[in-house]
Amino acid sequence: MSVDHTHVQEFFTARAADWDNRFPDDGPAYAAAVTGLGLKEGDRVLDAGCGTGRALPPLRAAVGPSGVVLGADLTPAMLQTAVRAGRDRDGRLLLADVAALPLRPGCLDAVFAAGLIAHLPLPAKNLGELARVVRPGGTLALFHPIGRAALAARQGRRITPDDLRAEGNLGPLLGRSGWRMTSYTDEDARFLALAVRED
Numbered sequence: 699m700s701v702d703h704t705h706v707q708e709f710f711t712a713r714a715a716d717w718d719n720r721f722p723d724d725g726p727a728y729a730a731a732v733t734g735l736g737l738k739e740g741d742r743v744l745d746a747g748c749g750t751g752r753a754l755p756p757l758r759a760a761v762g763p764s765g766v767v768l769g770a771d772l773t774p775a776m777l778q779t780a781v782r783a784g785r786d787r788d789g790r791l792l793l794a795d796v797a798a799l800p801l802r803p804g805c806l807d808a809v810f811a812a813g814l815i816a817h818l819p820l821p822a823k824n825l826g827e828l829a830r831v832v833r834p835g836g837t838l839a840l841f842h843p844i845g846r847a848a849l850a851a852r853q854g855r856r857i858t859p860d861d862l863r864a865e866g867n868l869g870p871l872l873g874r875s876g877w878r879m880t881s882y883t884d885e886d887a888r889f890l891a892l893a894v895r896e897d
Contacts, residue, residue: 703795706817707773710749714775717750718783724752727843731890732756732810734881735839741807742766746796746828747814749776751785757810758788768801770794797824804833812841815862822874829876834897838877840868842889849889863889 713720732753737743737760745753748769757767767789771777777791794800796814809828818824828838842849846864850857862868868891869879877893 703772703819710773711775714750714773714779717776717779718752721843724843727888728753728812728841729756729759731812731839731841731888732760734890734892735760735808735810735837737761737765737808740764742805743768743808743810744799744801744806744828744831745769745789746809746811747771747817748780748789748791749773749812750783751777751780751789751791753810753812754780754785754788766790768792768806770796770799772796797827799827799831801831803830806832806836808832808837808839810839810841812843815840815868821862822871825872825875825877829895832895834895836895838872838893838895840889840891840893845884845886845889847884848886863891865891 739762741761742765743757743761745757748754748771751769754767754769761767769780769789770792772795774793777793780786780791809832815821846857846861862871865882872879872893876896878896879891879893881892883890
């Protein structure tokens with residue numbers, strides 16, 4: 699069954715050119731979150747839903763010149779902004795849906811996903827696709843540069859009990875998708891959930 703991504707693409711296309719200017723101070727938070735993945739020289743990592751590629755420079759720094767860094771996004775305008783910012787020098791950009799990645803099973807050591815989970819149409823299945831492309835024992839970082847409460851306040855809404863990123867919801871969701879959550883941080887300054895790919 700195909701999923702219509704028109705709404706998501708329209709949302710991000712309209713914001714792509716100015717995206718980095720809207721969030722100019724997020725760089726250190728991205729770098730700190732990448733550190734949580736525990737990447738090593740030569741590792742292979744995907745930035746899933748990479749947008750303008752803000753995570754690509756710290757990912758490249760973590761895996762070094764011998765590593766592989768991929769950035770996948772389904773909005774061409776976001777990838778074009780990443781190229782204009784020169785971030786394609788830090789990783790190979792793929793126009794791809796993270797729900798159907800053009801990658802072999804177990805070919806990656808880690809996946810980094812900033813702000814992605816809220817845009818997944820079928821969260822368990824889509825997180826399962828990320829698990830498919832990561833080797834057993836590999837890692838996943840679900841990140842946002844601000845926490846759930848701060849994000850809800852910024853968007854003028856309240857957090858609801860069914861919020862996928864709530865710890866009590868996210869742990870079981872990851873478990874059904876081939877991951878085991880290993881740490882969970884939700885504070886005003888950042889949201890970061892780390893998980894390990896189960897065997």
